[in-house]
Amino acid sequence: MPKTQAKRLVRSIGAQALQKRVGMRQDLSPQLWNMSYENSALTLHGVNLQTLLEQYGSPLHVLNTQKLAQNAHAMMYGHQKQQILNVYYSYKTHPIPRILQLLHSYGVGAEVISPYELWLALHLGVDPQKIIYNGPAKSDKSIEIAIDRGIRLLNVNHLEELERFAKISRQVGKKANIAIRLIFAKGWSGQFGLGVDTGEALATYRQALSMPELNVIGVHCHRGVLFDGLDDVAGYLQGIKDFLNTLYQEFDFHPEILDVGGSIAIPTVRSFSDFDKKLSETFRIEVREPTPQDYPTLEDFAEFISKDLTGYFQDVSRPIPELAVEPGRAITGNTQALLSRIVDTKETSEAFTYGILDAGISVAEIVKYEFHQVLPLQQKAQNPEKLYRLVGPICHMGDTLYPAWRLPELAKGDAISIMDSGAYFVPEARAFSFPKPGIVGLNSSGESFMIRKSDTFESIIHMDCLAD
Structure with a gap:
């Protein structure tokens, strides 16, 4: 043969x-x-x-515009008649101006990660109080614009940004509304944000709270790794609540806005394993489908996040801050x-x-x-x-x-x-x-x-x- x-x-x-x-x-x-x-x-x-x-x-x-509206509503309202979460859509996921206009018409805000995206949000007429600016490579000019226009939140990605924010705040003559991005053990690595386990996050809050040019009003985190389900969300939120307790004990600090990021998957999509790829490419075996019926709905996610965090603040007898999320793929995917x-x-x-x-x-x-x-x-x-x-x-x-x-x-x-x-x-x-x-x-x-x-x-x- x-x-x-x-x-x-x-x-x-x-x-x-x-x-x-x-x-x-x-x-x-x-x-x-x-x-x-x-x-x-x-x-x-x-x-x-x-x-x-x-x-x-x-x-x-x-684009199915009806589905777009349904997803936005589900994330903002859950199963309730009143809004339970403020949604800031991740611009980088699908930065199409007309689609963004539709989302903003539904009441969704903007989460931006670059000078261009900040410009785009303002160009589209988004209320500055509905813009959150993340990212590791903010230009001085974009920081100046963000502070001058009074956007909702300017998030600190790394310690070195604090002095830049303070310097530009002095030049503009306005305080910067900031939060600090947290990193937990289960999530993206040190490229984005400051580690809770390493003590970096707490040290950065200590320094930020001592700087008169900065108005520290929030806590921000984004896991990056997609959630498996609601139990996974519970573990993630517990880490945030533990850190909030530390902030309160150490500095008597309580956030005006708590932004827990995104990381909600598309139920009909799943990432391939190396085994999947090998089967498909070498043996011509089709990759198996996900099981969307086993994944929580957007309403379920919204309800869980809202109830978990609302219950926490009630239990510790502290005011409930603005509860914010930054979904991307979950809204438009x-x-x-x-x-x-x-x-x-x-x-x-x-x-x-x-x-x-x-x-x-x-x-x-x-x-x-x-x-x-x-x-x-x-x-x-x-x-x-x-x-x-x-x-x-x-x-x-x-x-x-x-x-x-x-x-x-x-x-x-x-x-x-x-x-x-x-x-x-x-x-x-x-x-x-x-x-x-x-x-x-x-x-x-x-x-x-x-x-x-x-x-x-x-x-x-x-x-x-x-x-x-």
Whole structure:
């Protein structure tokens, strides 16, 4: 037996054994995204998504504005009729001006991490008292603007920022409203914030409270690592409450605002393990789907955070501060989908077929390390399923989005929907040989509107300086 055939046989036997171990991937229901198949066509609010591609071109992001409003409301109100949390949306997650305008119209504030994002929030007319400025690389000019405009909170990322804030406050003639970002053992490392366990955070509060130029009004933290569930949230909040007790005992300090960050996952998305990647890339075994029914709802998260912290402040007989959260992916992630056409298919001598898409790693690289459901825009029940390797249009070996995904047999011109493209897809996209896709909004009445136009060849080189 030739060596190549022997390798294929061994891999095939190994794949069969591994497939039995991990089980077969099951499609998540389109209803999780308020979608359904009508007359075999994938629809949202009664609109055949294929018609949007015909109208606006492919590839194309489609935003469900109803879902966006529902997510924002869930995080602000939980299961209550009155607002229980103040939400500051993480701009870096999906910094699309029209989408941000929608969020702000629902009452959501802005959490920004760069001079550009601060400018954008102010440019969009966000009330400075609804802006929180985080990040390790704040420019002096942006700090000056933040202090002068009186934003809600300017968060200290590292000790060295204190003197910068104080110096600029003196120059502006106004006090800076600040909080200090905490780091706990279970979370992001020392790149962002100051360690509670190391004593850095307490020492920074001690110094900040002694500086007359600074108005220390808050406590800020953001775990970074996504929560597994409500028990995980409880452990995280306990660490915050313990530190609040220390601040009160040491300095008689009580925050006016407590900002506990984000880190809430998208129920229909999960990160790959190294084992998942190996199975998919080497043995062509599809990565298993998450179990969204096992993850708390946004209402559940909001209720839990509010009740836990409100109960704590009542127990210690201290006033309840503003309770703030900074969700990103939890608000916009599952509100958007990326539609992409099959440019062509290519048969192989292996047990799979290439499906060549007009969207690749330049606009959807995230799917290389996260599960994102793929739904065909047209159901073809009569077509047998085939194993596809879904690849992008770039002449680059790394332009593989899905090493293994079973779909009804595809043909040139068919299209798919890559779900949950509303978190980091757009800000991480680049024009790598092909223009970036546009974004279209679709409201509950089935009316579509342009949110961001697709790149053109001319717009790609718009900022270049060409020789005469």
